[in-house]
Amino acid sequence: MSLTNHDIIETTAWRRHLHTMPEVSGEEVETAREVVRFMRETGPDAIVEGLGGTGVAVIYDSGTPGQSVMIRAELDALPIEELGEPEYRSKIPGKSHMCGHDGHMATLAAVGRALGRERPKKGRAILLFQPAEENGAGAAAVIADEKFAALTPDFSLSQHNMPGVPFGHVWLKNGPANCASRGMKITLTGKTAHAAYPETGTSPVSAVAALMPGLNTLSVGTVLDGDLVRATVTHAAIGEPTVGVAPGHGEIWVTLRTSTDDQMAALVDKAETMASEASAASGLKLEIEYQEVFGHCVNDAEAADILRAAMDAEGVSHEPGEGFRASEDFGRFGAVSKSAMLFLGAGENHPAPHNPNYDFPDDLIPIGAKIFLRAIRNTLG
Template sequence: MSTTTHLAAFRKELHQHPEVSGQERETAQRIIHFLEKLNPQELITSLGGTGVLATFGGKEAEPEILLRCELDALPIQEINTFAHASQSRGVSHKCGHDGHMAVLCGVAEWLSQQKNLHGKVHLLFQPAEENGEGAKAVLADSRFQLSPDWVFAFHNLPGYPLGQVVYREGTFTAAVNSLIFRFTGKTSHAAEPEHGINPAFAIAEILQKLDSLSLNDPSNVDMRVISVVHVSVGEEAYGISAGAGELHLTLRCWDDERLRKLENDVKALVHEVAKAQKNQVETSETQTFFANTNDAQAAQLVEKACVEKALDSYKRPYPFKWGEDFGLFTNQFRGCMFGIGAGEDCPALHNPDYDFPDAIIPVGVQAFTGIIQTLQKAHV
């Protein structure tokens, strides 16, 4: 494996210029400039918005493999003071997507050097993962004419040993959906609240009762997590008893079917309480993430790649509770999402002091190239 110093430098450049979901135009241009030098067989830009798809390979149709990373950053103000700190106020790469892109660029370099590559390998630099819209937009784009045999992606994992590959069969990340409930009551003079309908009391009752629907136990197949992410009631007008309010929740289960059941239970509770307290309520949904369901054979390919590349690996006993929109790909194609440890002392994802560890760039490249080589051997 050649040195990855240049990939680390490129990662730092990407880190300095982060862009939020759907606005990754400059990030995409940097990726395009990097890839053009490698002469891919095909290079599609503006896919699903700002996405980039590079294809390497020979004349054979199989195997057809898709590897995916993410372009977007988060609306978080970075507090790090190192030289490559974000130059965009209020925006930073606090999920490590800069590092994920650097890894896929390393794979692109490796692919460009292969003289007898069988089948095709597609490298997808996907927009808008953080808001759950990117995978959907890419798959809906008429220029995405692929039906890959295999799809793979990884995410860095703070809290795990540096460079350790974490994998499992079945669900890898949770099914997630966010619900917004808008309550309409009736304003009144604050001196005479009895003449109005204040949604605060309905919301307060709902918050107390939601706990009975939760089961925040990651080792349980029926895990249910209900998080209150936003509550608002009325205005800062002290002569008015509130007549409107909002409650925003995020729900998580291990699979899409269980999540639909939890959604129905939560909606039934909200509407029952709202009706009893004479509130009108409207419901909407946002930021839906399908569960990442790892195919057993695909997970075994990750395990085999770790053995052949002498990478430390760990088979996790239960999934992660966070959502990842790669679930749309594993719902449609046979594939696997895995993790790579970012260090046991690494700040958590989405923390303002997090930074992707460059030391795991070569691990990611080796894991992906190992998977490709294993599948290549099976088709020679």
């Protein structure tokens, strides 16, 4: 299983094509259709469509019993206007591949090219193009899909490109790799009043004023391997922009972030208790909603060792590096398989993910592909 120059040229061109047609989480219909078209040319043994919505699994089966190794990439883009000026810039206003998922898909396509020519000697390799990573809904939806039961892998492997890390150098550590996180919306409802007679209403001002600094006190730690807990207020609103009405409505939006799912459960309990006490003290109705719920991403030692052995064999430099506070819903696959994610350096001065001038470095495609191909070969023969 090896890549040719032709593979690299064609998958690079395909990456740039995907870059022109970004679709955000849950809307990846055309992207999925394009994945099926391109990957069918590699001659897989099966393609499963509609996983968890728009997900696609491309399967290369040896025909001999053995383990299953799944490599995962993401289909979705971001609701960001691209400010860079590549020839292949986004054609969709307000949407762009500013996280490199187009490059991750192209890396899997390169892997598929090699697997199409030479199957594993045993077991099967599964290339998963997962929907809705950016909002944290995709991996859970794929796993819950009844079609996934027949695909459940023994090992799940993935990558994310990482600006700030030297180009082509990998960070890979055991244990916590990405935080659990969720968006928490606290709504406080009272009763408006004339500003001259505020005592006739029920105002959320005191509760909001107490909760904004109070939630921040829940934050402790700075290192992902330790007891990192973060409650970050991202938005607050009270009433309407008028001087004649004392407010009867307030909102606080806060991001909760922890090293592990257990820590998240404890943080949720503390934040909800704090909100409940503040609302009760002011006689307010309390509603709490959650969005973009991500589980933790924890690298299994055996799965990580498979990637390390592959990098050693291919001459890719690596070190444990750091975990990242940003969330990544790949961690959900750790509940059904031994999983590990590596972080592939995009360059120390490369624009950061989600920046409007970010672009995936094409030269990472063959580096990522050869790591995954070697991991498959070492595991499945």
